[in-house]
Amino acid sequence: MYFSEFQHLVDVYVNERDWKKYHKPKDIAISVAIESSELLELFQWKPDPLESGKLDRELKARIGEELADIVIYSACMANALDIDLSEVLLHKIKKNSRKYPAGKVAKAKDWDEIRSIRSKLSEKNGDD
Ligand SMILES: [Mg+2]
Structure with missing residues (x-):
């Protein structure tokens, strides 16, 4: 999938839920920061997950979810500001x-x- 297709998919998702009215750049920026913090939280006060040489499958899935949240909110911000x-x-x-x-x-x-x-x-x- 091209990134432009993904960005459009996010736009459709938001429009179908009538969420554009909530998507002020300030609030989306805060959301990106919160999702980034959720990613950091997965590592907080824990040993390096690769110390054992193998990344735990569940942790890897959770990292992927947080990365997805960050990218989705980034696409929301781009859509809100008409950025390609x-x-x-x-x-x-x-x-x-x-x-x-x-x-x-x-x-x-x-x-x-x-x-x-x-x-x-x-x-x-x-x-x-
Ligand atoms: Mg999240």
């Missing part, structure tokens, strides 16, 4: 690719070096 998610996702990954050129960052020894590469490129290109 496919377009902005493509734009953003291209922008990130310039910020973090694979040829340079793949050879970095750690995140400090990656941050340094990013900082130098940011100064050079005037990116944020």
